[in-house]
Amino acid sequence: FFGKRAKYPRFKSRKKSRRSAEYTTSGFRFRAGRLTLAKMADPLAIVWSRPLPEGATPSTVTVSQDAAGRWFVSMLCDDTVTLAPPTTSAVGIDAGITSLVTLSTGEKIANPRHERRDRARLAKAQRELSRKARGDGANRARARRKVARVHARIADRRRDFLHKLTTRLVRENQTVVIEDLSVRNMVKNHTLARAVSDAAWSDLRSMLEYKSAWYGRELVVVDRFFPSSKLCGACGTIRAKLPLNVREWTCECGAVHDRDVNAAKNILAAGLAVSVWGAGVRPQRESSRTGQPAVKQKTPRREP
Template structure:
């Protein structure tokens, strides 16, 4: 049983290494969302799939590989309304339950929840990368005056090429 678990862990790690390396090599800027995996694991229906995906390991690999390859990793704050923000007009919906996978904005644009969130995260990450945070105007309906980019101090060795 231990060998089977070790083989599965090795395969998962191999897939994550290949994915993170491909993402970092093909893109100058990688944008990810800062998620609280611990809170997501409390959802009984999603917990197994989330833990199998090893999101924390993927983020760790992206962080150090971006530093190795000289790429930029932008981490968008978890409170940024990426799913609820209309990519066409910029309106933020009040509520959007998890079971709603597609929604239509008042402007007439129809959005797939995940595709819309990915586009909004990319736009926020590229804006933060190019001009600093706060490029998009804060909407009153976002209910947070927080930054879209997570403000973390970088390690002292971040960005220094290894010899």
């Protein structure tokens, strides 16, 4: 605002945004798995998502409420993640919309399309909210919470699916190779923006980054200009054009390729070349959770 790059900041209402309170060691008591906050006579009734690490003592407790009206308690404590047993397998991952990810093994994992499945319910809740008069009325507040609950349902299911998928990929493979996608530019395409946002490729990559660091795996990121789909995995010929509606193509050498499987195999081959030989490596953006960068391949552009 003061740099003349934004408008006057808007007031953030505590009723609509996420509310939270943080308690230090003097503000709570945690005994026998029961949490009691300051000025409370009885412990909180909590449904635990998972037990605390054995022997761990929380140092900070944060209580928060989201827009849907749900309450959460998070505890900060010291813990060490156990490294996964080493393995020799590696996998290349090609992200897509019809298939969320296609693996170099030929396996295709379908896109659950969580937003599309609840789109009618969300549209109905938003229509009801639009008919309520603006202000602090109870009717509008109830309609707003209904919309927030639909959004929370979509986000929770998407996050749960991505966590299970990324944990499986990291545990089963020593090296995971992905492509550096420019999601910010992709969502500018109004035809695909909704589907790209629902796929949550950025969340997928973020989870792979910090879980690879946790379990002692290697994550290799191939440059976005690498022609993974147009490159023939058999002879190395690069096809001049390959429209998105072409899902299977035949190379001049006679090899028949599934577009996504071929791309995943090429991504794996390029990633292994980076991992083994170290050619074309440059630092990649650090993960906010681990602070450790993954390896990224820099492929020189072809001269016209």
